[in-house]
Amino acid sequence: MIRTTLNSLAIIGLSSLLFVACAVKGVNNTSKSPPNILFISVDDLNDWVGHLGGHPQAKTPNIDRLARNGVSFSRAYCSAPLCNPSRISLLTGILPSNSGVYGNGEKLRDYLPEAKTLMQYLKENGYSTQGGGKIFHGTRAVDPDSWDFYFELGREEMQATRKSQYANRRKVGLPESAWMRWGPIEVSDDEMFDVKVVNWTISELEKSHEKPFFLACGFTKPHLPWYVPQKYFDMHPLEDIILPETLDNDRDDLPAWGKRFAAEVHTISTGKNFATQGEDHSIVLKYNEWEKGVQAYLATISYVDEHVGRLLNALENSEHADNTIVVLWGDHGWHLGEKQHWRKHTLWEVANRTTLVISAPEGVQKNHLCERPVSLIDLYPTLVEMCGLPARDGLDGQSITPLLRNPVLEWGRPALMTFGLQNHAVQTERWRYIRYNDGGEELYDHTRDPNEWTNLASLAEYKPVIKELQQSLPKVNRQPLK
Ligand SMILES: [Ca+2]
Numbered sequence: 184m185i186r187t188t189l190n191s192l193a194i195i196g197l198s199s200l201l202f203v204a205c206a207v208k209g210v211n212n213t214s215k216s217p218p219n220i221l222f223i224s225v226d227d228l229n230d231w232v233g234h235l236g237g238h239p240q241a242k243t244p245n246i247d248r249l250a251r252n253g254v255s256f257s258r259a260y261c262s263a264p265l266c267n268p269s270r271i272s273l274l275t276g277i278l279p280s281n282s283g284v285y286g287n288g289e290k291l292r293d294y295l296p297e298a299k300t301l302m303q304y305l306k307e308n309g310y311s312t313q314g315g316g317k318i319f320h321g322t323r324a325v326d327p328d329s330w331d332f333y334f335e336l337g338r339e340e341m342q343a344t345r346k347s348q349y350a351n352r353r354k355v356g357l358p359e360s361a362w363m364r365w366g367p368i369e370v371s372d373d374e375m376f377d378v379k380v381v382n383w384t385i386s387e388l389e390k391s392h393e394k395p396f397f398l399a400c401g402f403t404k405p406h407l408p409w410y411v412p413q414k415y416f417d418m419h420p421l422e423d424i425i426l427p428e429t430l431d432n433d434r435d436d437l438p439a440w441g442k443r444f445a446a447e448v449h450t451i452s453t454g455k456n457f458a459t460q461g462e463d464h465s466i467v468l469k470y471n472e473w474e475k476g477v478q479a480y481l482a483t484i485s486y487v488d489e490h491v492g493r494l495l496n497a498l499e500n501s502e503h504a505d506n507t508i509v510v511l512w513g514d515h516g517w518h519l520g521e522k523q524h525w526r527k528h529t530l531w532e533v534a535n536r537t538t539l540v541i542s543a544p545e546g547v548q549k550n551h552l553c554e555r556p557v558s559l560i561d562l563y564p565t566l567v568e569m570c571g572l573p574a575r576d577g578l579d580g581q582s583i584t585p586l587l588r589n590p591v592l593e594w595g596r597p598a599l600m601t602f603g604l605q606n607h608a609v610q611t612e613r614w615r616y617i618r619y620n621d622g623g624e625e626l627y628d629h630t631r632d633p634n635e636w637t638n639l640a641s642l643a644e645y646k647p648v649i650k651e652l653q654q655s656l657p658k659v660n661r662q663p664l665k
């Protein structure tokens with residue numbers, strides 16, 4: 184079984200889950216200046232990292248190293264399984280059901296003209312805020328008021344970077360008529376966009392800064408296309424690739440909206456015969472690309488991990504090493520065939536669970552895996568508290584600093600996920616409850632069914648469980664703007 188189970192969490196390099204009681208000081212030590220934040224986002228990263236065990240062949244020694252230096256969350260969930268709403272909710276602290284931001288087309292300031300982003304709040308409190316790569320949904324300075332500086336490539340350099348990434352796609356043997364965009368390419372790491380952003384971030388870590396800094400480095404991978412240099416594919420030999428465990432008739436017990444989300448059909452138009460061919464999974468099977476896709480996702484994650492390692496090295500070798508919080512987060516999960524679905528865009532755990540690791544010189548345990556459900560919506564109030572700033576009203580999340588100090592603390596707060604208007608999932612340690620806008624329901628018992636194969640929602644014996652979980656559904660569902 185690929186999915187992490189409670190019993191398999193004692194894994195590579197992580198110590199026993201048993202919490203060793205130990206006094207931990209608060210982060211905001213008055214004798215020091217406020218801590219800096221190195222904020223690393225990784226686009227479309229599910230739980231396929233070594234220490235989380237989401238895939239047994241994931242190789243991420245550097246993200247694992249960060250986890251050994253802090254707390255990693257085995258049940259970290261996005262607010263929405265899609266880039267724009269996930270990132271806007273994280274960075275404003277406002278849930279999609281309160282903002283009305285459900286898709287990738289919505290502009291932050293059309294929906295939330297008065298919202299104060301995390302970066303704006305830090306700026307108000309004496310921080311400098313700098314970013315590069317994909318932090319909001321885009322690789323330029325989305326919401327300029329949030330940033331003192333945003334690293335951007337010039338138009339020509341950006342075009343050259345794109346071109347280098349696609350230059351060899353014809354050589355990698357992909358069928359011309361399929362949408363799959365993955366395979367090794369013959370470019371050096373330094374030609375890759377993410378690496379240019381990492382190099383800039385490292386240059387900032389090597390400097391002295393007058394103010395405490397918020398420094399954001401946003402990887403655009405492992406979002407498709409999965410084109411990375413050959414050496415990362417060599418780390419994951421095709422002949423050894425293990426596929427995710429799936430059930431052929433898994434969709435049979437889904438309500439209408441669940442079936443609809445699973446059966447998403449894509450029209451891929453690149454101007455050359457890339458028309459709709461049906462569902463992703465049927466195309467992947469038709470061209471015998473499943474193993475290659477899994478290999479390419481693992482390879483692209485290893486590529487990101489290599490450069491996360493360079494960021495960590497730069498921080499460790501800098502004057503900021505002893506006063507910098509590190510947060511690494513993915514914006515949602517990813518299907519690679521589970522429920523015969525690819526990509527995100529569903530309310531199952533696979534599309535919503537992501538990687539979240541937090542380390543800090545003080546106030547955060549080292550080498551602990553926290554199993555409590557947490558949400559990316561919690562990051563804003565968490566960082567505000569870790570920086571010793573006044574708590575903000577009007578945020579939908581809740582600070583998880585108690586879990587950073589004591590990862591086995593009783594928590595009891597479920598995570599909430601939303602995909603489109605009035606489609607929600609509620610996740611506790613045991614249960615996942617999904618309710619769609621037409622009243623369709625799913626219920627999964629993760630203690631017996633971590634793959635979410637058996638929908639229990641129609642069984643009378645689970646009505647009290649559902650009633651309890653429904654208490655965590657949003658009371659307000661803001662309509663999208665016309
Ligand atoms: Ca994404």
Ligand SMILES: [Ca+2]
Nearest residue numbers: 433436636637
């Ligand atoms: Ca099923």
